[in-house]
Amino acid sequence: MKVGNLVSKYNVPGPRYTSYPTVPFWKIQQWETKDWISVVQKGLGLTQEKEIGIYIHLPYCDSLCTFCGCHKHITTNHKVEDPYIEAVIKEWSLLLSAINEPVKISSIHLGGGTPTFFAPAALERLITGILALAPLVKGAELGFEAHPNSTTEAHLKSLNNLGFTRVSFGIQDYDNVVQQAIHRIQTFDQVKTVHDLALENGYTSISHDLVFGLPKQTICGFKKTVEKTLELKPHRISLYSYAHVPWIKGTGQRGFDENDLPSGSTKRALYEMAKELFLKAGYVEIGMDHFSLPEDELAIATNNKALHRNFMGYTTQSSPVLIGLGMSAISDAWFGFAQNEHSVKAYMERINKNELPITRGHELSLEDLEIRQHILNLMCHFDTEIPKKSFIHFGEIIQRLFPMIEDGLVNIKDNSISVTEKGIPFVRNCCMAFDAYLRNPVSKPTFSLTV
Ligand SMILES: C[S@@+](CC[C@H](N)C(=O)[O-])C[C@H]1O[C@@H](n2cnc3c(N)ncnc32)[C@H](O)[C@@H]1O
Numbered sequence: 001m002k003v004g005n006l007v008s009k010y011n012v013p014g015p016r017y018t019s020y021p022t023v024p025f026w027k028i029q030q031w032e033t034k035d036w037i038s039v040v041q042k043g044l045g046l047t048q049e050k051e052i053g054i055y056i057h058l059p060y061c062d063s064l065c066t067f068c069g070c071h072k073h074i075t076t077n078h079k080v081e082d083p084y085i086e087a088v089i090k091e092w093s094l095l096l097s098a099i100n101e102p103v104k105i106s107s108i109h110l111g112g113g114t115p116t117f118f119a120p121a122a123l124e125r126l127i128t129g130i131l132a133l134a135p136l137v138k139g140a141e142l143g144f145e146a147h148p149n150s151t152t153e154a155h156l157k158s159l160n161n162l163g164f165t166r167v168s169f170g171i172q173d174y175d176n177v178v179q180q181a182i183h184r185i186q187t188f189d190q191v192k193t194v195h196d197l198a199l200e201n202g203y204t205s206i207s208h209d210l211v212f213g214l215p216k217q218t219i220c221g222f223k224k225t226v227e228k229t230l231e232l233k234p235h236r237i238s239l240y241s242y243a244h245v246p247w248i249k250g251t252g253q254r255g256f257d258e259n260d261l262p263s264g265s266t267k268r269a270l271y272e273m274a275k276e277l278f279l280k281a282g283y284v285e286i287g288m289d290h291f292s293l294p295e296d297e298l299a300i301a302t303n304n305k306a307l308h309r310n311f312m313g314y315t316t317q318s319s320p321v322l323i324g325l326g327m328s329a330i331s332d333a334w335f336g337f338a339q340n341e342h343s344v345k346a347y348m349e350r351i352n353k354n355e356l357p358i359t360r361g362h363e364l365s366l367e368d369l370e371i372r373q374h375i376l377n378l379m380c381h382f383d384t385e386i387p388k389k390s391f392i393h394f395g396e397i398i399q400r401l402f403p404m405i406e407d408g409l410v411n412i413k414d415n416s417i418s419v420t421e422k423g424i425p426f427v428r429n430c431c432m433a434f435d436a437y438l439r440n441p442v443s444k445p446t447f448s449l450t451v
């Protein structure tokens, strides 16, 4: 079957599997603090030195990009910076008091929203406040997401002085027609300036985010974006599939005509074109939507089968406990998930009441844990093995995968299931065959399309 026909057949709404179970199926509507803390402690027990990876959500942006699916808050009022930073530091302190034993920090990632909305001094205050309460482990990874339009040399310098060596720049597409459609104007020269500044200021891992499937995108226009990206040769490239989820409150994904979105097969052709150029330039493909230079840790982790996937996407994450701080941030303590309050207002109110701002979440059953591991194996390494003693009914999985087996997208050998090269674009569909919660579909639209 031709790729275009496969896309029509398999392009259905489905999860991106940054967690399992996926958020719409979480069972706990409101975590009790003590229950969540005991799940965190259980997760910490898996680590040698009680190590925690930290994700800090910095939600503010100066202006709305109409394609954006992130949890953000648009404002030009920079007076919001200090109270928010103080709230995050307080959240960290509340969490540590509740855990009540010494922990170490294995990584810090600042995401958003736009971390570079905040002044360098505010970010410095944030990081020093976090580190005053717990030390970093040796070799901890510190990185942040940066909008090229608001990143200054002062941001790069002050974060590098605090140990940050990783930065990812949001690029999306250089085509001016696309930039206008998504309300995000940034020139190649602006990006080159901050990219070069990052190299000069001690950043050893620079990543660029591109998105395929955006309104008004064409093969010819996106090819130029890929070529410009290659001119700067970032260490890593994320090539995200545009997730069209306008029904999710607050995305603002209505600023363009849906007829301007490339169709399923054109959208896939955009990815394949970019992939071909990246591979030709010496990058290696990581998971379903990342590329890196072969000497990068992501590539090494892929070769060693140590690649991991969490709410931040593909990572080399060493600790199984990732704590999300800030509004809407998600924590993953391996045995359970928790999400913080969704709005800045509700988040600040909980912090002001000296409460951990957690709301909904999920505690994983033994069956969830096994399925989660299979989904991680498939998303990261494209194969998984069903052990003799398993919660999985092998026959049922094969039955669900039958069309994919027939179409040459999935292979079965003994008790192993693997995704073929041709099947990589459809890996999310393969994971869906394992997902026990999809047997009870939710009624409202929930997921973006799988391809
Ligand atoms: C928090 S933003 C990055 C930092 C900064 N706010 C910026 O835009 O430059 C994270 C990334 O998510 C990706 N993203 C946002 N909305 C998306 C969507 N609807 N579909 C796919 N990727 C999306 C973009 O590539 C974006 O750079």
Ligand code: SF4
Residues within 6 Å of the ligand: 060, 061, 063, 064, 065, 068, 069, 070, 072, 112, 113, 114, 147, 170
């Ligand atoms: S893409 Fe980045 S800058 Fe644009 S609205 Fe989303 S988080 Fe903000």
